[in-house]
Amino acid sequence: MLHKRPNNRLIGLALALSLPLFTAACGAKDDNVGGFTNDLTGNEIKVTALRDPQLPQVTCYFGSFDRSLLDRLGKGNWFENPSNTAIDCHQTSPIDATTLATLPKNAEVFSKGSSLFFKSIALRRIVDVPNQSIVYVSYSRELVAASAKLGMSVVPVTFLVPPAPVAAPAPAAAPAPNAKP
Template identity: 45%
Template sequence: MRMIAAALLMMPALAQAREIAQVGVDWVGNDIVIEAIADPDVGGVTCHLAYFERSVLDRLSQGNWFEDPSNSAIQCARTGPVDVSALRPGRPEDVFSEGRSLLFKSLRVKRIYDAENRVLVYLAHASELNEGSAKMSMSTVPLLAGDMTGNPAR
């Protein structure tokens, strides 16, 4: 039990999402949910993630209880001073993960630091145990000369 607790403590902390709105899209209760996600490793960047959430009535009427669409959209913005000095360029890192069904499907946000072009890239995608999805959304946050990068400014 101690080993499991130690392993969980050593895992990177993922961001917590804060729901900011739900937009109803039909009469059966399906919604588009919008969440704010502050990057836990890069202060000064907040992403807004939108995804489709099926209602219980829709699941019962369609007969496909466990299916959940993989569609999502993401937009990220500078919300304060940015410090990327602890990031490794070119390495995709998990920022956020949220279960989307009982059958091992999750919605994920990954960050990639493009040091050469001085940009943070955020990718929202679905992840499944046995079958991937080509549905994705991407957003970028340009780094400014004053941002802490560990590299000399251009």
């Protein structure tokens, strides 16, 4: 009985087409705010709003570059987007001091694949309690050679502190007794 070997090219193509769907399903929820094309080949700048899953009072706006099909065909390197990113984060509602103190001091908040093979753009939160700040760093991560391209945004944390009690006014001095001449 003859066994036919599967066509490796077809298997590779099926994996290549299904991997972006798989990584999209596993990624954190993000909201596309907008985008625009920036050249004649259709390359696009995308702006995405990301809420910190452990600290929803902070929203980060993440700008990334998405290569067009025409650019991919013309320049090769079909399965990869550039590592360049821009980020800006801000506090959208009050943060409790105890919440800030209980957060992990250094944690990955978001990661999104930017290549078919082992390249991703990540967002990391670093909590600086003494300076009442949260630092968000966006960077590219690769299996072998990581990129030095990064973006950083600092969110100053303002706490809602109850006002100090107002001191009661001092009692008025008693009038001096009437002296007789």
